[in-house]
Amino acid sequence: MTTVPAAASARRPSSSALRRFLRAPSAWIGLGLMTLLVIGAVFAPQIAPQNPFDLAAIDVLDARMAPGSASMSGEITYWLGTDGQGRDLFSAILYGLRTSLTVGVGSAVLAGIIGILLGLIAAWSGGFVDALIMRLVDLLMSLPSILIALLMLALLGKGIGNVVLTLVLLEWAYYARTARAQALVERKRDYFEAARGLGLPISRILLRHVLPNCLPPLLVIAALQVARAITLEATLSFLGLGAPVTQPSLGLLIANGFQFMLSGEYWISFFPGLTLLAAIVAINLVGDRLREVLDPRALK
Amino acid sequence: MLGWLLQRVAQALLVIFAMSLVVFLGLHAVGNPADLLLAPDATQIDRAELVAQLGLDRPLWEQYLNFVGSALQGDLGRSFVYNVPAVTLILQRLPATLELAFAATIFAIILGVPLGLYAGLYPERAFSKLIQTGSILGFSLPTFWVGLLLIMTFSVSLGWLPASGRGETVRIFGVEWSFLTLNGWRHLLLPAINLSLFKVSLVIRLTRAGVREVLPLDYVRFARAKGLRRGRIVMMHILRNIMIPLVTVLGLELGSTIAFAVVTESIFAWPGSGKLILDSINALDRPVVMAYLLVVVTLFVIINLVVDILYRVLDPRVREEASA
Numbered sequence: 001m002t003t004v005p006a007a008a009s010a011r012r013p014s015s016s017a018l019r020r021f022l023r024a025p026s027a028w029i030g031l032g033l034m035t036l037l038v039i040g041a042v043f044a045p046q047i048a049p050q051n052p053f054d055l056a057a058i059d060v061l062d063a064r065m066a067p068g069s070a071s072m073s074g075e076i077t078y079w080l081g082t083d084g085q086g087r088d089l090f091s092a093i094l095y096g097l098r099t100s101l102t103v104g105v106g107s108a109v110l111a112g113i114i115g116i117l118l119g120l121i122a123a124w125s126g127g128f129v130d131a132l133i134m135r136l137v138d139l140l141m142s143l144p145s146i147l148i149a150l151l152m153l154a155l156l157g158k159g160i161g162n163v164v165l166t167l168v169l170l171e172w173a174y175y176a177r178t179a180r181a182q183a184l185v186e187r188k189r190d191y192f193e194a195a196r197g198l199g200l201p202i203s204r205i206l207l208r209h210v211l212p213n214c215l216p217p218l219l220v221i222a223a224l225q226v227a228r229a230i231t232l233e234a235t236l237s238f239l240g241l242g243a244p245v246t247q248p249s250l251g252l253l254i255a256n257g258f259q260f261m262l263s264g265e266y267w268i269s270f271f272p273g274l275t276l277l278a279a280i281v282a283i284n285l286v287g288d289r290l291r292e293v294l295d296p297r298a299l300k
Numbered sequence: 301m302l303g304w305l306l307q308r309v310a311q312a313l314l315v316i317f318a319m320s321l322v323v324f325l326g327l328h329a330v331g332n333p334a335d336l337l338l339a340p341d342a343t344q345i346d347r348a349e350l351v352a353q354l355g356l357d358r359p360l361w362e363q364y365l366n367f368v369g370s371a372l373q374g375d376l377g378r379s380f381v382y383n384v385p386a387v388t389l390i391l392q393r394l395p396a397t398l399e400l401a402f403a404a405t406i407f408a409i410i411l412g413v414p415l416g417l418y419a420g421l422y423p424e425r426a427f428s429k430l431i432q433t434g435s436i437l438g439f440s441l442p443t444f445w446v447g448l449l450l451i452m453t454f455s456v457s458l459g460w461l462p463a464s465g466r467g468e469t470v471r472i473f474g475v476e477w478s479f480l481t482l483n484g485w486r487h488l489l490l491p492a493i494n495l496s497l498f499k500v501s502l503v504i505r506l507t508r509a510g511v512r513e514v515l516p517l518d519y520v521r522f523a524r525a526k527g528l529r530r531g532r533i534v535m536m537h538i539l540r541n542i543m544i545p546l547v548t549v550l551g552l553e554l555g556s557t558i559a560f561a562v563v564t565e566s567i568f569a570w571p572g573s574g575k576l577i578l579d580s581i582n583a584l585d586r587p588v589v590m591a592y593l594l595v596v597v598t599l600f601v602i603i604n605l606v607v608d609i610l611y612r613v614l615d616p617r618v619r620e621e622a623s624a
Contacts, residue, residue: 139315142604144556146563147596154581154589155326231442238444239566239578254445258567262463266452273445284440 021293030285037279041097048091049076053246067267081267083256089267092253093275099249100279103160104230107167108222114168115175116218120206122176123183134180137173145170145232153241160249163242167229174221182214216294223287227280234276250276301612308608312601319597323590324367376594377587381580386591390573394595395475396466397572400564401557403479403492405550408499413546415500416507417534423512431504438501443560447494447567454490461490464569491568495561499553506549510542544615551607555600 021027040047067081067089080089122133140148152166183206186192195205236242237251248256250272257268342350351357358366370376376386419428455463467487469476478484514520515538523533562574569575573592580588 139318142315143597143600144559146556147559147593147600150562150577150581150589151322151326151593154586154593155322158581227440231440234442235444235563239563240582241578251444254448258448261448261452262456264456266456269445269448270452273442273448276442276445280440280442284436 017293021289024289024292026285027289030282030289033278033282034286037097037275037282038101040094041101044091044094044098048088048094050088050091052087052092052095067271080271081265083253083268089253089271092248093250093272096248096250096253096272097275097279099160099243099247100230100233100251100276103164103167103233103243103249104226107164107229107233108171108226110164111168111171111225112175112218112222115172116179116211116214118172119176119179120183120210120214123180123187124202124206130180133176137176140170140173141177146235149232149236149241153236158241160243160247163233163236166236167232170232171225171229174225175218178217178221179214182217183210186210186213220287220291220294223283223290227283227287230276230283231280250279304612305609308605312605315601316598320368320371320594321364323594324364326586326590371594376591379580379585379588381583381585381588386587387595389576389588390591390595393571393573393576395477396570397558397561397565397574399477399479400488400491400495400561400570400572401554403488404496404499404557405554407492407496408503408550411496412500412503413507413539416504417511417539419504420508420511420515421534423508432508435501435504438497438504441497443494443497444563444567446497447491447564450490450494451567462487463490466571491564491570494567495557495564498560499550499557502549502553503546506546507542510545511538514538514541544611548607548611551610552604554607555596555603558599559596 045051076088080093083089083092118133122130148170149163149166152169153162156162156165187210191209192205195209233242233249234251234254237249238255240252240255243249243252245252253272254269254276257265257270257272260268374385374387378384379386379389382389415431419431422428451463454461465487466476466478466484468481468483469478470481470484471477478488520533520537523537559574561570561572562578564570565572565574566578573596577589577592579585580592
């Protein structure tokens with residue numbers, strides 16, 4: 001979140017925006033939870049008691065053990081239990097979180113770059129190009145996301161790469177709309193005229209002068225889109241259309257536990273779901289707080 | 301009004317056209333349909349015959365026109381798996397999905413409106429804060445996980461409700477319905493609650509915001525000054541004004557409810573069209589997938605169009621704004 005003060009510096013001293021951001025307890029909870037999850041995901045190989053995808057490390061005899069039980073060999077305690085193949089669930093969750101966060105953040109960044117560029121182009125060029133881009137945005141935003149996702153995955157085939165592609169397609173519209181609206185406002189400012197008068201190339205004006213001033217609301221969009229992407233990826237993986245079995249995301253872990261839930265072995269689905277929920281809530285808390293601090297309309 | 305109507309209809313047709321184009325290209329660009337139909341030991345001559353028979357040797361635009369022509373007659377190809385027309389298959393399964401979507405919408409109204417009213421009328425009470433927090437959770441909780449929790453609680457632990465299928469159905473107009481039997485209701489309840497989760501939150505927020513907006517207006521204060529009972533003011537004056545935007549949003553949401561039923565149907569093994577498309581994607585049964593997408597998008601566009609028109613007809617304020 002170190003980018004917050006830098007982005008807000010366009011209008012007010014950077015330290016005050018950060019200080020205002022941290023004034024609400026929800027921001028602390030969100031940031032704390034988020035840090036914990038990111039550390040868990042990044043250092044999964046170091047933290048996890050076992051590598052859940054190393055077939056030599058897992059033991060089928062340990063399958064479907066309740067939380068807190070010790071492994072047959074007595075080496076590991078399965079604090080969150082094991083899944084159907086005898087994997088330590090805690091380790092599997094850390095690795096799954098890795099996949100989920102990578103997909104969520106990766107697609108949000110890619111979509112952000114594409115969406116912001118197209119939004120700026122639409123605002124700058126106006127006319128036919130603007131109309132074309134914005135109608136496409138309207139179309140994408142009006143159709144239910146799951147429908148577009150099903151279409152894409154039916155056309156491209158299953159797989160995590162195609163899920164990222166689908167998420168980018170679904171998300172860029174939100175950035176484009178906000179970037180365009182902001183850029184249209186910025187176009188009327190004096191500094192824009194001044195930069196034009198200096199004869200600077202338009203690409204430089206848009207990226208170096210206009211874009212930084214558009215960033216605050218885009219940051220809010222980015223935070224909420226990451227949460228949305230993680231949820232949708234989990235949903236698609238749950239439906240069996242996303243992450244492969246060899247690299248399960250949280251959604252697939254939940255799906256794998258579904259069959260055991262009916263026989264009362266709740267933990268295989270429950271704990272990955274709880275982790276997913278924690279990630280979504282953390283990002284939403286931070287995103288909401290960002291909006292309160294950065295969005296001038298929310299100040300009223 | 302008429303100009304607006306024509307523009308709106310043109311817009312709807314454009315979306316369907318764009319979708320049909322994507323579906324057509326998807327059907328033909330990704331792999332040659334002839335390869336899927338031919339036996340492995342087919343000769344080049346067999347292949348050429350089939351290609352000619354299917355019209356795959358014609359220019360792409362001509363193929364597209366043929367596709368549109370047969371699509372308009374309700375022919376979107378045969379399912380590879382079931383060997384029946386894809387559209388028939390979809391239409392057989394669609395009632396189950398519609399039943400689920402309507403049940404979810406009704407549930408959202410029954411639960412959401414009273415809670416939203418309460419939170420709007422008494423915003424300072426602790427229970428209202430709880431409702432607010434609950435609605436935020438309803439927006440961010442992943443639907444499929446809530447579905448699992450519902451099964452875990454009500455089917456596995458408590459054993460109150462069944463976790464899968466439609467239960468006993470009654471046949472009316474050649475279509476099976478679950479909501480007419482007690483057993484069917486027991487099967488319908490959990491999936492409907494699961495699907496309505498997002499909508500309940502939406503209705504709570506809309507109702508609450510509407511009440512907060514209308515409460516300080518003159519006509520409400522006047523009604524109160526006239527000495528009307530509080531219940532009458534809420535029901536006749538406040539609720540009536542909130543109903544129009546509420547019904548509009550719920551109507552517009554119906555389309556996405558039908559689309560998102562895919563998730564709920566897969567959890568509760570509800571034999572609707574959403575379950576069908578998932579099975580079809582997994583079985584690479586492309587005609588069914590494409591037919592589903594076309595049917596649902598068309599349904600979606602028509603629902604939105606009708607709701608949009610009704611909204612303008614029902615609310616005189618919007619009508620005048622549109623003609624001004």
